[in-house]
Amino acid sequence: MNTLGHKLRVTVFGQSHAKAIGCVVEGLPAGFRPDMDRVAAFMARRAPGRDPWSTKRKEADAPEILSGMVDGALCGAPLSAVIYNSDQHSKDYEGLRRTPRPSHADYTAWVKYGESYDIRGGGQFSGRLTAPLCFAGALALQLLEQRGITVAGHIAAIAGVEDEATDFARVERSALLALSEKPFPVFSDSAGEAMQQAVEAARWEADSVGGVIRCFALGFPAGIGEPMFDGVENRLAAALFGIPAVRGVSFGDGFAAAGMRGSQHNDPFVTDGKAVYTRTNHAGGVLGGITTGMPLVVNVAVKPTASIGREQDTVDLQEMVGTTLVVHGRHDPCIVPRALPVVEAVTALTLLDMLMEE
Numbered sequence: 199m200n201t202l203g204h205k206l207r208v209t210v211f212g213q214s215h216a217k218a219i220g221c222v223v224e225g226l227p228a229g230f231r232p233d234m235d236r237v238a239a240f241m242a243r244r245a246p247g248r249d250p251w252s253t254k255r256k257e258a259d260a261p262e263i264l265s266g267m268v269d270g271a272l273c274g275a276p277l278s279a280v281i282y283n284s285d286q287h288s289k290d291y292e293g294l295r296r297t298p299r300p301s302h303a304d305y306t307a308w309v310k311y312g313e314s315y316d317i318r319g320g321g322q323f324s325g326r327l328t329a330p331l332c333f334a335g336a337l338a339l340q341l342l343e344q345r346g347i348t349v350a351g352h353i354a355a356i357a358g359v360e361d362e363a364t365d366f367a368r369v370e371r372s373a374l375l376a377l378s379e380k381p382f383p384v385f386s387d388s389a390g391e392a393m394q395q396a397v398e399a400a401r402w403e404a405d406s407v408g409g410v411i412r413c414f415a416l417g418f419p420a421g422i423g424e425p426m427f428d429g430v431e432n433r434l435a436a437a438l439f440g441i442p443a444v445r446g447v448s449f450g451d452g453f454a455a456a457g458m459r460g461s462q463h464n465d466p467f468v469t470d471g472k473a474v475y476t477r478t479n480h481a482g483g484v485l486g487g488i489t490t491g492m493p494l495v496v497n498v499a500v501k502p503t504a505s506i507g508r509e510q511d512t513v514d515l516q517e518m519v520g521t522t523l524v525v526h527g528r529h530d531p532c533i534v535p536r537a538l539p540v541v542e543a544v545t546a547l548t549l550l551d552m553l554m555e556e
């Protein structure tokens with residue numbers, strides 16, 4: 199339901215326009231002193247209202263820690279944090295209970311929860327619920343870093359405009375770290391410009407665009423993951439599909455592998471006499487659900503934002519007749535840039551959980 203992980207467990211709670219959202223994190227090591235400035239910097243990458251392509255909703259997204267930390271160090275008790283909601287425009291959402299937005303969760307929430315559902319701001323299905331995930335993920339990223347593991351990603355594509363291709367066998371740690379410093383994390387700034395233009399064009403046309411996020415894990419050891427239903431792919435896919443608007447998860451070459459020959463797709467094994475590597479990394483660092491020790495490469499497809507300012511067909515659920523809808527309120531014309539740190543956070547939480555299980 200709202201809990202992710204086995205040994206490291208994160209439970210997310212709240213609704214977009216409730217008093218607060220938050221999370222409870224269990225399994226973090228006692229004595230760990232998170233760098234809270236870095237936690238804040240990481241969360242700011244997801245926070246709304248900072249970029250032209252982001253919703254105009256302004257939220258500080260500052261977590262208030264309620265328990266689990268004493269004098270800056272974790273004490274072993276569950277860590278709980280809340281983020282207060284302050285900038286709500288609930289009246290923008292009143293009509294949506296009756297006329298659901300195409301492609302949002304309004305309709306399925308009505309089917310499941312009936313009139314009791316809190317529709318304000320998308321309720322529990324809002325992208326806002328990913329802020330607590332970023333808080334927990336920021337801690338996981340720091341703990342992975344202590345073990346020499348870097349998790350970071352880039353915007354691989356928006357509206358069909360692709361970032362520079364990466365050699366999955368030779369991903370530079372310094373290049374990944376530089377990405378997180380960029381306001382628009384792409385390897386090729388000219389591709390990034392073209393992507394931002396596509397987002398801007400969609401915004402002017404009261405429309406939206408989607409894209410692909412690619413996340414890497416470097417330094418993650420070989421041999422992690424269980425076969426069949428508990429492999430690294432299974433666990434990451436289950437977790438990443440928890441992020442609203444995610445439509446696909448693949449590894450390495452992903453769906454493109456289906457069109458390749460074995461001679462193109464196979465990754466030949468090589469050795470330096472001490473360890474085994476692969477010359478290429480089409481597999482994205484995982485074979486049989488178990489990590490190879492090569493860079494882990496996961497691709498996440500994000501759909502175009504459902505809430506667009508154009509007239510669309512929908513149904514009046516009270517009268518059971520067809521009608522039209524123009525969505526009001528403040529919405530990102532492209533979710534991809536704000537979803538990138540969420541993908542990093544969820545990847546880090548899942549990988550740390552799997553390491554703790556070993």
Ligand SMILES: Cc1cc2nc3c(=O)[nH]c(=O)nc-3n(C[C@H](O)[C@H](O)[C@H](O)COP(=O)(O)O)c2cc1C
Pocket residue numbers: 253301302303320323324325326328441442443444501503504505528529530533536537540
């Ligand atoms: C960071 C983030 C921000 C989002 N912002 C919006 C938004 O402004 N408008 C919108 O319609 N959907 C937004 N979404 C996506 C919806 O929450 C999502 O499409 C909806 O809950 C339905 O779930 P599904 O797309 O996974 O089926 C956002 C998602 C994320 C991760």
